[in-house]
Amino acid sequence: xxxxxxxxxxxxxxxxxxxxxxxxxxxxxxxxxxxxxxxxxxxxxxxxxxxxxxxxxxxxxxxxxxxxxxxxxxxxxxxxxxxxxxxxxxxxxxxxxxxxxxxxxxxxxxxxxxxxxxxxxxxxxxxxxxxxxxxxxxxxxxxxxxxxxxxxxxxxxxxxxxxxxxxxxxxxxxxxxxxxxxxxxxxxxxxxxxxxxxxxxxxxxxxxxxxxxxxxxxxxxxxxxxxxxxxxxxxxxxxxxxxxxxxxxxxxxxxxxxxxxxxxxxxxxxxxxxxxxxxxxxxxxxxxxxxxxxxxxxxxxxxxxxxxxxxxxxxxxxxxxxxxxxxxxxxxxxxxxxxxxxxxxxxxxxxxxxxxxxxxxxxxxxxxxxxxxxxxxxxxxxxxxxx
Amino acid sequence: xxxxxxxxxxxxxxxxxxxxxxxxxxxxxxxxxxxxxxxxxxxxxxxxxxxxxxxxxxxxxxxxxxxxxxxxxxxxxxxxxxxxxxxxxxxxxxxxxxxxxxxxxxxxxxxxxxxxxxxxxxxxxxxxxxxxxxxxxxxxxxxxxxxxxxxxxxxxxxxxxxxxxxxxxxxxxxxxxxxxxxxxxxxxxxxxxxxxxxxxxxxxxxxxxxxxxxxxxxxxxxxxxxxxxxxxxxxxxxxxxxxxxxxxxxxxxxxxxxxxxxxxxxxxxxxxxxxxxxxxxxxxxxxxxxxxxxxxxxxxxxxxxxxxxxxxxxx
Numbered sequence: 001x002x003x004x005x006x007x008x009x010x011x012x013x014x015x016x017x018x019x020x021x022x023x024x025x026x027x028x029x030x031x032x033x034x035x036x037x038x039x040x041x042x043x044x045x046x047x048x049x050x051x052x053x054x055x056x057x058x059x060x061x062x063x064x065x066x067x068x069x070x071x072x073x074x075x076x077x078x079x080x081x082x083x084x085x086x087x088x089x090x091x092x093x094x095x096x097x098x099x100x101x102x103x104x105x106x107x108x109x110x111x112x113x114x115x116x117x118x119x120x121x122x123x124x125x126x127x128x129x130x131x132x133x134x135x136x137x138x139x140x141x142x143x144x145x146x147x148x149x150x151x152x153x154x155x156x157x158x159x160x161x162x163x164x165x166x167x168x169x170x171x172x173x174x175x176x177x178x179x180x181x182x183x184x185x186x187x188x189x190x191x192x193x194x195x196x197x198x199x200x201x202x203x204x205x206x207x208x209x210x211x212x213x214x215x216x217x218x219x220x221x222x223x224x225x226x227x228x229x230x231x232x233x234x235x236x237x238x239x240x241x242x243x244x245x246x247x248x249x250x251x252x253x254x255x256x257x258x259x260x261x262x263x264x265x266x267x268x269x270x271x272x273x274x275x276x277x278x279x280x281x282x283x284x285x286x287x288x289x290x291x292x293x294x295x296x297x298x299x300x301x302x303x304x305x306x307x308x309x310x311x312x313x314x315x316x317x318x319x320x321x322x323x324x325x326x327x328x329x330x331x332x333x334x335x336x337x338x339x340x341x342x343x344x345x346x347x348x349x350x351x352x353x354x355x356x357x358x359x360x361x362x363x364x365x366x367x368x369x370x371x372x373x374x375x376x377x378x379x380x381x382x383x384x385x386x387x
Numbered sequence: 388x389x390x391x392x393x394x395x396x397x398x399x400x401x402x403x404x405x406x407x408x409x410x411x412x413x414x415x416x417x418x419x420x421x422x423x424x425x426x427x428x429x430x431x432x433x434x435x436x437x438x439x440x441x442x443x444x445x446x447x448x449x450x451x452x453x454x455x456x457x458x459x460x461x462x463x464x465x466x467x468x469x470x471x472x473x474x475x476x477x478x479x480x481x482x483x484x485x486x487x488x489x490x491x492x493x494x495x496x497x498x499x500x501x502x503x504x505x506x507x508x509x510x511x512x513x514x515x516x517x518x519x520x521x522x523x524x525x526x527x528x529x530x531x532x533x534x535x536x537x538x539x540x541x542x543x544x545x546x547x548x549x550x551x552x553x554x555x556x557x558x559x560x561x562x563x564x565x566x567x568x569x570x571x572x573x574x575x576x577x578x579x580x581x582x583x584x585x586x587x588x589x590x591x592x593x594x595x596x597x598x599x600x601x602x603x604x605x606x607x608x609x610x611x612x613x614x615x616x617x618x619x620x621x622x623x624x625x626x627x628x629x630x631x632x633x634x635x636x637x638x639x640x641x642x643x644x645x646x647x648x649x650x651x652x653x654x655x656x657x658x659x660x661x662x663x664x665x666x667x668x669x670x671x672x673x674x675x676x677x678x679x680x681x682x683x684x685x686x687x688x689x690x691x692x693x694x695x696x697x698x699x700x701x702x
Contacts, residue, residue, distance in 0.1 A: 023481040026474060050485055052477035056470065057514030064467035064511065068438060068474025071461050073482055076474075094463055193487070200436045200459040200475060203489055207454035209462035216451055 002180040002246070009140040010035035010173040012181065013079070013105055016147040018043045019187040020103075023074035026054035026065035030084040031117045032169035033107040037079065059084035063091040063102075070100040071208055073199030075151065079105035081169055082123040083112060089127050095162045096131030097224055098208055101154030101194070102162040104132075105147065108269065109169040110356035118357020119169040121268065121320035124297075125330045131224055133163035133231055134298040136268045140177035142295075143167050145248060148187055152238050155194050159231045166297070168270040170357065182246060190245055232299045252301030253308045254293040257283060261290030263314045263369050264346075266331065268294045271318060271360055278365030289369045294331070302338055314347045316372035318365075320354050328380040336378070349375050351383040358384060401589055403429040412455040413447040417621025419612030419628060420444060420527045423585040424498065427525055427609070428458065430595035435494045436479070438472040440503030441465040443534045444527060466507040469515035469524055472497035476520045494599055495522040501542035502532050504608075505568050516575040516604045523598045523605050526568060529613035537616040541566040544636070545683060546676055547668045549616070554671035564683060572606040573642050576701075579605035581641035581650070586612075586628030590639055590650055597641070610637045618667020630662040635688040646700035647691070659684050 005012070014036050017025070025044070027037040044053040052069075056062045059080050066076045080088065085106055095102055110116040111123050124134065133153055137143045143165065150163040167173055182190075198206050212220050232252065239250040256276050258264060267275050272293040282289040292308045292315075294301075309315055319329025327333065332350035339345040349372040354360040368383055398404075407428035414421040424444055428437075436459045439445050445462045448455035463471045476495035482488040497515075499508050504526035512524060531549045532538040539552035543561045548554035552561040572580045579601040583591040591609065598605035612628050614621040631637040632651060636659060639651035659681045663669040672680075 023485065023487075024474070024477045026477075050481070052481045054473065054477055054518065056473075057510060057517070060467060061470035061473075061511050061514055064463060064470035065474030065477065067463050068461065068471035068476075069478035070474075072436065072475045072478035073488065074478035076478075090464060091467065098463075200461055201488060202433050202435070202459055202491070202493055205457060205459040207449060207456050207460040209460075210449040210451040210454060211446065211462075212451050 002182045002186065004178065005181050006176060006178050007140070008035060008174060008176050009143050009167065010107070011039045012140055012179055013143050013147055013167065014039035014043060015181060016144040017077045018049045019182060019184060020075065020077075020148055020151050020191055021049060022051050022077045024052040024054065024069045025077045026056050026062040026069070027078050028056050028059045028062045028080065028084060030059070030081045032109060032173045033079045033081045033084070033105065035173065036105055036107070059088040060091065063088035063095065066102045067091060067095050067098065067100060070095070070102050071098065071200050073194070073196045073201070075155075075194045077103050079107065081107040082109035085123045086111060086126055089130070092127055092130035092132060094209070097220065099160040099227070100162055101151070101160060103147070103150045103154055104162070104164040105167055106164050107167050107169045107173045116356040117169070119171050120355045120357070121166070122322070122355070124166055125321035128298065128330065131161065131228055132298065133159070133161055133228070133235065134166065134296070135163065136166045136295055136297055137172065138270055138272045138293065138295075140172065140175065140179045141248070143172060144179055144181060145242065145246070145250070148182065148191060149238055149242055149250070152191050153231065153235050156234045156238070157197065159227070159234050160197065161227055161231060166269055171270045186245060190241065228299050232296070232301065235296060250295060251304065252296035253304040254295060255308045256291040256293070258290035258292065258308060258312070260288055261312055262288040263316060263373050264290050264292050264309045264312045265365060265369055266292045266294065266315060266317045266335070268297065268320070268331065271354065274360060274362060275318070275365045278362045278369070281362060282366055282369060287369065300334060305335070305338060309346060312346055314349065314372050316368050317348065317350045318354070318368070319350055319352050322352055322355070332380065347375060348378050350380040352381070353383045360384070402592060403432060405429070407431070407433070407457045408448070409455045409457065413450075414443070415615045415621070417614040417624045419585055419624045420529050421447065422624070423527055423591065423609045423611045426585055426588055426591050427498070427595050427607075430592040431494065431496060431599060433458070434492060435496050436475050437461070438463070438468050438475055438495065438497045440468040440499035440508060442500040442503055443529070444498065444500070446534055465503055467511050468497045468499045468503055468508055469512040472522050472524070473515040473518060473520045476522045495520070497522060497524040499524070499526060500534070501526060501528040501530060501540045504528070505541045505566055513575065516572060516577050516606070520604055521602055523607065525607045525609065527609050527611045529611045529616060531613075531616050533613050533616040542568070545680060546672060548671060549668065559671060559676060569606065569608050569642065573645065575604075577606045578603040579641070579643055582608045582610070582637065582639055584610045584628045584632060584637060584639065586625045587632065587639060587651055594641060594650070616668070618670070619665055623665060627662070627665065630657065633657045634659045634662045634684065636662055636684055638688065638691055640691065640695070642698075644700045644702040645698055647694040647698045649695055656688070
């Protein structure tokens with residue numbers, strides 16, 4: 001049985017990584033990820049797990065060392081934020097093209113400039129095309145669970161792709177929350193030893209990372225896209241297995257009070273909790289508002305999202321990143337393209353909110369839903385900016 | 388009785404007979420780098436994993452679905468080879484300790500060109516050597532970014548003409564001197580550092596073997612003649628390598644735990660002109676330019692002799 005704990009979420013994330021019995025971690029510290037780096041080094045230096053801990057000189061080298069180690073057959077982990085994620089960006093699509101099941105915690109933080117260490121989703125939106133499985137955790141429990149699940153998803157023989165877990169910086173990483181930490185026996189049962197399909201060793205030499213000429217590159221790209229799309233059914237299966245063992249259910253898209261909702265608020269990450277309080281308030285005032293939380297960002301759960309907002313007239317999207325000079329924010333772009341071919345499509349209103357740690361309160365969600373409902377057509381605006 | 392007359396008797400004792408880099412790759416005619424690589428791989432033997440930077444050796448050897456590599460091989464990107472090799476080393480250590488792979492000592496080896504070592508790859512290399520990984524890093528130095536079309540690097544020699552340091556009317560080629568990579572590696576306290584050149588195959592092989600038997604970070608800087616980039620006749624590659632050593636432009640030495648030692652004594656050095664005059668990249672030089680280069684080479688050689696004389700092993 002797991003144990004009820006009160007713990008800082010970043011520390012809990014590191015403990016979850018330890019439960020997965022990693023062989024190697026390569027981490028470069030950056031706020032707000034640094035507590036994961038520090039606690040993982042404690043875990044290794046105190047002999048809690050038998051692993052190599054590489055204090056690399058940059059995030060670029062962190063991801064590069066993870067690629068080398070994963071290619072050699074090890075179970076590896078890293079974590080980063082913002083500038084660090086962008087510095088390792090070059091290696092992310094290489095890791096997915098090489099089908100290496102690396103797991104990474106992304107402690108979401110605004111991208112410079114100007115420098116800002118606080119939470120939004122601009123870092124992950126910069127690298128969203130990297131070909132990784134991308135999950136969004138809403139609270140500390142989900143951080144623990146998704147970190148462990150991510151290894152199982154990534155290493156599954158029908159997936160073999162790297163996976164990352166988005167953990168809102170400060171708003172999640174630095175919170176002390178009550179959580180249930182699974183026991184080692186439970187995790188061992190859920191997550192057996194990694195069995196790599198091929199790995200670097202003179203016992204059976206292989207060449208990895210061979211370049212593609214134009215006659216084969218497109219086929220490789222399609223294969224990678226298919227692999228990521230196909231991973232959805234394994235991801236759902238892993239969540240089903242998880243629910244059986246641990247009793248906590250996960251879905252690609254979660255809904256709250258959506259049954260008769262006319263307006264759907266869409267969130268990703270920790271803001272789902274505040275939004276659900278706002279939904280309760282609005283329901284008290286007889287407003288038919290519900291909440292849709294995207295837990296699986298890549299591969300994007302198309303059918304699940306459509307099913308979640310079925311019958312809903314207005315979709316109010318919380319975008320926590322700016323697509324500068326673009327039509328609207330990245331989440332809205334995804335959802336608009338999803339409904340383009342539909343005969344009856346909902347009105348899609350996009351709100352850029354909560355950038356660089358700006359507070360998003362219950363009232364902001366209420367104002368967002370009210371504004372969205374009044375709009376005659378699809379619009380895009382910044383919410384809560386002083387002008 | 389010369390060695391050549393009794394090839395089958397003596398050579399196997401000096402050089403591994405098996406090939407680890409297959410024929411059929413796409414290196415240029417007269418490429419010195421691929422000769423160096425072939426010798427390095429022979430000297431390593433089968434118990435090695437190669438991490439290779441983007442560059443000439445990667446491009447000529449690994450067009451999917453072909454590979455010239457008999458070793459386990461990985462290419463990831465240009466600047467991160469040392470980091471990749473450090474990850475491989477860490478994985479080998481952990482997996483072997485935990486009994487997840489066969490109990491066999493395997494060396495992690497990074498291979499990069501001069502750009503992937505001294506310029507864009509320097510940060511990752513510095514980090515990996517500082518962390519003390521049990522790995523070898525091999526720089527195959529052909530003194531410019533040859534793979535992208537002969538652009539200058541920090542290893543391009545003074546006054547050499549490249550496509551980004553051209554011999555112009557005002558500026559006669561490369562304005563800077565070659566960055567001293569072996570010295571940088573010695574400053575990192577790499578346990579074993581050596582220079583080598585495939586024109587001296589036995590010297591090269593011995594150094595690779597020494598590096599392989601060093602438990603910790605070691606660094607090999609191998610001068611690799613590039614007929615395409617140096618504008619030299621492709622049948623003169625081995626001769627050019629010898630001239631680089633005999634003029635003192637590229638002395639062969641090793642540094643064991645800080646102690647410098649010349650491994651190939653040249654006696655009286657030849658004038659640098661002998662080396663420069665058969666290369667198109669130095670075609671524009673005037674006698675005054677050559678004199679300047681000679682002075683710089685004399686100065687550097689003097690510095691090296693001082694290191695040989697005064698350095699002590701820290702062990």
